[in-house]
Amino acid sequence: MPSGSVSGGSGKKKTGAKSVKAIQAAKKNSGGVRGLPKQRQIPWMTIGGIAVVVVLVVVIAVSIIPKYQSQQELSAWTPSESNQDPSVAIDGVVSIEYPAGQHVAPAQRVAYDQNPPFGGPHDAIWATCTGTVYEQPVRTENMVHSLEHGAVWIAYNPDRVDDAAIDSLAAKVDGRTYMMMSPYPGLDAAISLQSWGHQLEVDSADDERIDQFVEALRLNQYAYPEVGASCSTLPASFDPANPPPFDPSAPGADAVPMDGGTVDGSEQLPADMQVPAGS
Numbered sequence: 360m361p362s363g364s365v366s367g368g369s370g371k372k373k374t375g376a377k378s379v380k381a382i383q384a385a386k387k388n389s390g391g392v393r394g395l396p397k398q399r400q401i402p403w404m405t406i407g408g409i410a411v412v413v414v415l416v417v418v419i420a421v422s423i424i425p426k427y428q429s430q431q432e433l434s435a436w437t438p439s440e441s442n443q444d445p446s447v448a449i450d451g452v453v454s455i456e457y458p459a460g461q462h463v464a465p466a467q468r469v470a471y472d473q474n475p476p477f478g479g480p481h482d483a484i485w486a487t488c489t490g491t492v493y494e495q496p497v498r499t500e501n502m503v504h505s506l507e508h509g510a511v512w513i514a515y516n517p518d519r520v521d522d523a524a525i526d527s528l529a530a531k532v533d534g535r536t537y538m539m540m541s542p543y544p545g546l547d548a549a550i551s552l553q554s555w556g557h558q559l560e561v562d563s564a565d566d567e568r569i570d571q572f573v574e575a576l577r578l579n580q581y582a583y584p585e586v587g588a589s590c591s592t593l594p595a596s597f598d599p600a601n602p603p604p605f606d607p608s609a610p611g612a613d614a615v616p617m618d619g620g621t622v623d624g625s626e627q628l629p630a631d632m633q634v635p636a637g638s
């Protein structure tokens with residue numbers, strides 16, 4: 360056979376071998392079958408973990424940031440040595456100075472000058488004010504004594520406030536010491552807030568002045584007479600589950616006047632009821 364034919368056959372074999380090796384190398388580099396590129400696995404667990412963390416951060420931010428902002432806003436209404444009565448800057452607050460420690464007997468009534476009252480003579484026994492939400496109206500003379508101890512009393516007209524508003528108000532009171540709340544039939548406003556010597560009437564439970572009033576006057580040592588006095592129940596004297604009832608009628612001629620003095624020349628405060636401030 361001519362030498363040219365032999366060398367040609369040998370060249371074809373070498374070329375074929377190189378082609379096979381090239382194809383195998385290509386498959387190896389592509390990872391694959393049928394020459395398709397190798398697919399990367401998606402790290403679903405890592406992505407899921409990151410998503411959970413992001414959701415938690417958002418939830419925490421949504422719940423904490425508004426509370427923080429609210430606290431920051433209320434801090435302007437916190438009493439201090441340099442700003443002893445921040446309530447003077449709250450629009451609508453009425454302020455009157457009343458003497459303290461003027462007590463009346465359980466059967467006596469007081470001819471209060473405000474409705475609801477927020478100072479003046481009061482029952483010797485205070486109403487429980489440990490974040491107490493009364494479902495029924497309570498005797499006014501007992502409620503006023505609690506104000507003397509530094510409590511804030513939220514009264515509302517049951518004919519002008521719906522259930523949602525009552526729940527909103529109750530959330531501000533329930534379980535928070537030196538706070539109390541009760542219905543007050545015949546109230547001119549929808550809602551009225553009282554602390555000793557201070558009152559604020561509002562039309563809505565969403566009014567921002569409610570929180571401002573509470574921040575400014577609840578346990579404000581500069582604004583009530585009996586600092587350190589208790590708000591807890593007096594056993595056998597006052598039952599918050601069955602408090603003395605509210606009397607909607609006008610006080611009679613024998614009612615104790617606001618100065619705690621006399622009516623028609625007769626003494627209205629028994630000697631044993633003239634208890635000094637601090638009780």
